[in-house]
Amino acid sequence: MTPGQSAGGPPARLLTDRPSRRQLLAVAASGLVLSGCGGGAGGSGGPAEGPEPVHTLDRLLATRPFHIAHRGSHDNWPEHTAEAYRQSAAHGAAAIEVSVQATADGVLVCHHDPDLLRMTGVARQIAHLGHRQLEGVLNNARPWLGPGSAQLPIPDLKSVLDAHAGNRVVFIEDKQGTNTQALLDLMDSYPDARQHFVWKQPAGSNRYRLAAERGYRTWGYFTGEDFGRLDELGERFDLLGLHHSAGDEVVARFVATGKPVICWEVHTRWLRDRLLRLGVAGMMTSNYPYVSTDAPSATADRFVTGLRGAGDLPWALAWSHQPPIRPETSSIRLDHREKASYCMGSLCPVTAGSYTLGFELRWPEGGPGAGQHAGIAFGQETDLPYRVREPGAGSGYHVVVREDGLLELLGRVANTVSAYSLASVPTPPPVPGTWLRLSIDVTPEQITVSRLPGSEAAGSDPAGAAAGASVSVRDSTYRGGYFSLCRNYDGGPPVEFRSIHVRA
Structure with a gap:
């Protein structure tokens, strides 16, 4: 699955590879520091100088769960680039996944697709280009990661x-299927190679035999059309791969083989938790810094950086x-033609019993029409998508600003479309281009929703823009720690959000 298709409170509870006490002491002594996902191509965090822990395949497979940075964690950095692999390692990934293509002159490079179009805009096949022709061709993941993401070369x-x-485990795949001998020879050239490489391939391919003959463990991955071929193909491989679209019964059949099952591609914590409950051992994740922990990485948005x-x-x-x-404008613009929601997972989960969720929103080009509204959904137990006016598996609250300025708090039960009103208060109608400042104050027993005074006007100060109002309700039904930005209608106009922050 390509990214163009359907496919970072209390101390973090790490869900990634757990080193031994001796390794932990060595890391602490070296001053290893892993920062958040800030800077250049999507992050500048990296270890301080000093020895790194050596991750081996045996150690990885002994961990539950274990994580593999899919394409170098392409929800965070441009996929299959040297920077993505460097950042994944700096953020603690014990294993990375690498796709391999060969140029016309036989140079092996890291790239998922046989052509360059999706990631670079160049409509050429890698196999038809010499290695030097790739110089200056840059991966561009800005539509996915944000305009602050660096455009990066295709690495050898x-x-x-x-x-x-x-010092890492590398899950490696010959995507073209024509470079098996050359790739295995290169793998053989590295010390202790069988502890650092896993041969990766589609379950239906026969190339696993050559890798197994050289002593490499193999991972065969099953897509939807192969789910029913487990009995036929499963015996081929040491490790089994399963696409995340597999239903619970399919996952259970794979787990029942007793072989470690690795699911790809895991973007979210709710999917991780579902797979863990079903007995999946490994998460091949596109979102390593986020999926590998249960802690927020920030208390405020980072839109000013141009990075997600x-x-x-x-x-x-x-x-x-x-x-x-x-x-x-330090903002994000929800402008998709469908009802939209955007989970602010970097600020989640909010674990404090009492906290304030603050944000600003505006309609930049035209005010909302009749029946249109936007706001924030909060109190969800997981990071499952929560779209107002669309059925979803999650329960929670949402606060909306309506076209007439009515500020309303609503609740919604899982798997329903309609919400129930809890409280509302009239405020002046929103004016196009004007930022509205809002806050949600949550305690264990009560919720207070406020439109704050001092809204910023675009141009002249609109009537009532500085007005403030609030409403409170005693309700404790939903106290989950996840929240999402929401534009609750199809079509236009767009809505922008900024200054999103959590204060305990």
């Missing part, structure tokens, strides 16, 4: 393996559904 495979094959925070995701995991991030 050898340079990536030189950097990571000695780890865990911030649209309701549909497709490049076409990612709202534009606008660093010039």
Whole structure:
């Protein structure tokens, strides 16, 4: 699955590889520091100088769960780039996943697709180009990661393996299917290679035999059309791969083989938790800094950087559904033609018993029409998509500003469309271009929703823009820690959000 299709409170509870006490002491002594996903291509965090822990395949497979950075964690950094692999390692990933293509002159490079179009805009096949012709061709993931994401070159495979094959586990795939001998020879050239490489391939391919003959463990992945072929193909492989679209019964059949099952591609914590309940051992995740922990990475949005925070995701995991991030206004613009929601996972979960969720919103081009409204959904137990006026598996609250200015708090039961009103208060109608400042104050027993004074006007100060109003209700039904930005109608006009923050 490509990204153009459906496819960061209390101390973090790490769900990634757990080192031994001796390794932990060594890491602490070295001063290893892993920062948040900030900077350049989507992050600048990295270890301080000093020895890194050596991750081996045996150690990885002994961990439950274990995580593999899919394409170098492409929800956070441009996929299959040297920077993505470097950042994944800096953020603690014990394993990375690498797709391999060969140029016309036989140079192995890291790239998922056989052609360059999706990631670079160049409509050429890699197999038809010499290696030097790739110079200056840059991966561009800005539609997915934000305008602050660097455009990065296609790396040679050898340079990536030189950097990571000695201390990480590499799940590696010959995407063209014509480079098996050359790829295995390169793998053989690294010390202790069988502890640092896993041969990865579609379950129906026969190339696993050559890798197994050389002593490499193999991972065969099953897509939808192969789910029913487990009995036929499962015996081929040491590890079984399963696409995340598999239903519970399919997952249970794979787990029942007793072989470690790895599911791809895991973007969210709710999916991770579902798979863990079903007995899946490994998460091949596109969102490593987020999926590998249960802690927020920030208390405020980072739109000013032009980069998406780890865990911030649209309701549909497709490049076409990612709202534009606008660093010039420190905002995000929900402008998709469908009802939209955007989970602010980087700020979640909110675990404090009492907290304030603050934000600003505006209609930049035209005010909402009759029946149109926007706001924030909160109190959800998981990061499942929550779209107002669309059925969903999650319960929670949502606060909306209506076209006449009515500020309303509503609740919604899972798997229903209609919400029930809890409280409302009249405020002046929103004016196009004017930022409205809002806050949600949550305690264990009560919720207070406020439109704050001092809204910022575009141009002249509109009548009533500085007005403030609030309403409270005693209700404790939903106290989950996840929240989402919501535009609750199809078509236009767009809505922008900024200054999103959580204060305990």
